[in-house]
Amino acid sequence: MCRSDQYLDEEQEMEATDAAFTALLEDSAEELYEQAPCGYLSTLMDGTIAKINTTLLEWLGLSRRQVLGRMRFADLLTVGGKLYHETHFAPLLQMKGEVSGIALDIKTAGKQRMPVLVTSKVKTSDDGEPLLIRTTVFDARDRRAYETELLRGRQAAEEARRQAEADRERLQEALAVLQQNLLPAELPKVPGLEAGSYYHTASPDLLGGDFYDLFPLDADRWAFFLGDVCGKGPQAAAVTSLTRYTLRAAALHDPDPVTVLSTLNTVLHERYTSGDTRYCTAIFGVLHPGSDHVSVHLASGGHPSALIQRADGTAHYLPTPGGMLIGVLPQAQFTPARTQLSPGDTLLLYTDGLTEARTGPDRELYGDDALRAFTAEQSATGPQALIAALTGLLAGFGDGLDDDTALLALGVPAPRVKT
Numbered sequence: 001m002c003r004s005d006q007y008l009d010e011e012q013e014m015e016a017t018d019a020a021f022t023a024l025l026e027d028s029a030e031e032l033y034e035q036a037p038c039g040y041l042s043t044l045m046d047g048t049i050a051k052i053n054t055t056l057l058e059w060l061g062l063s064r065r066q067v068l069g070r071m072r073f074a075d076l077l078t079v080g081g082k083l084y085h086e087t088h089f090a091p092l093l094q095m096k097g098e099v100s101g102i103a104l105d106i107k108t109a110g111k112q113r114m115p116v117l118v119t120s121k122v123k124t125s126d127d128g129e130p131l132l133i134r135t136t137v138f139d140a141r142d143r144r145a146y147e148t149e150l151l152r153g154r155q156a157a158e159e160a161r162r163q164a165e166a167d168r169e170r171l172q173e174a175l176a177v178l179q180q181n182l183l184p185a186e187l188p189k190v191p192g193l194e195a196g197s198y199y200h201t202a203s204p205d206l207l208g209g210d211f212y213d214l215f216p217l218d219a220d221r222w223a224f225f226l227g228d229v230c231g232k233g234p235q236a237a238a239v240t241s242l243t244r245y246t247l248r249a250a251a252l253h254d255p256d257p258v259t260v261l262s263t264l265n266t267v268l269h270e271r272y273t274s275g276d277t278r279y280c281t282a283i284f285g286v287l288h289p290g291s292d293h294v295s296v297h298l299a300s301g302g303h304p305s306a307l308i309q310r311a312d313g314t315a316h317y318l319p320t321p322g323g324m325l326i327g328v329l330p331q332a333q334f335t336p337a338r339t340q341l342s343p344g345d346t347l348l349l350y351t352d353g354l355t356e357a358r359t360g361p362d363r364e365l366y367g368d369d370a371l372r373a374f375t376a377e378q379s380a381t382g383p384q385a386l387i388a389a390l391t392g393l394l395a396g397f398g399d400g401l402d403d404d405t406a407l408l409a410l411g412v413p414a415p416r417v418k419t
Contacts, residue, residue: 034055036053038055038136038137039056039116040053040134041053041137043072047072047074047090048072049068049069049071049072050069059106059114060107061109077106078107081104093133098122102117102118104117115141115143117137118138119135121135183199184212190214190222190287192289193222193413194383194384194413195383195408196386197406198387198391199212199404200353200404201404202353209232209237209239210228210240212349213225213226215248217252221287222287223255223287224284225282225283226350227283227303227326227351228303229243229280230278230279239272246263251284251286257284257285257298264301265329266330269328277327279325280325281300281326282303283298283300283320286298292342293342293412294410295340296338296340297338298337298338299336300334301332301334306349307347307348308347308348309346309378310342310344312380313380315372315376316372317372318337318339320336320337322335341410343412343414344412344414345411346380346382346409348390348407349409349410350390350405353405354371354405355371357394357397358397359400363400380414382414383410383411387409
């Protein structure tokens, strides 16, 4: 293409653009006012309508004769809109001279509500005297529909949240009842013996697997056990229920601690051999109260050693090394131990949620040594006092205690000092 042809094309494009702009400019100012995509009106300072465009008249379903000089701007509004106009819109306009983007509803001829956004500005004379009010009215039906849908969505979300919270509360109540059914409602009264217990639930949304019990074997002997089932939730709860039932039944048949744990091992291993292995740790023991002491015969299967608080202010563990997990192997070894509790002595059984709690800024394990030292620091005033002290200790761990914890303390009351 030669340079002259290029100049010719550019000149033709400029002429076409000028023609388009010329066609737009042929619209008269009056036509632009009347057919604008929004409503226009001008009112006197008292609100009487002096001028209104066709667009707004069509929205209202009114004729110009019905409006001009006969109606005020507030007459176009709904009852609520009139109230807002009198109490907020008009005073604010008088004070500032301009208000913009106010959401109102106008009344149409069919008595329908039409949502609009209103902007008004006071026109003043050269010396600042207010002359009239110019108002622009924008159709807000699409916006209102969007806002209504958004509000409906928020309300639905809020209702779903409330329903979820209610469902969670009901679930927690049901789980709490189930958890209580896995534990004795209260410990029995044992002649010559004091007992105390505590159960800490790490999460109200999950069933724990810790368990304990104290029950009579005959007129002279009492059995006790405490343990921890692997896992949480309904399956762990089912294992807990089976474990408690089995321990009680086995103890009534033959209360020897090693025999009782061996029976439990057989039951769990045979019940859960299809790949879904379930196991637990436990201490089972027998108490035989005497004239001035209580004999203790117990055995442990993979459980933390029992801790003894002596009346002389010392504390030590009752070693049960080598005890194996219960339910893993068809034949398992369990470690027996014996001791005596004299007046003022307390035997403490606990699950590992206590010693595996995280403490301090470095989140270190609380550990066996710290538990023994804490127990030694407590006055030897019986199982219930020790349980109360340990309950306070657990509460002090805060979020460092992230596992269920069961405590069972058994002891011989110290003789009362005569005053």
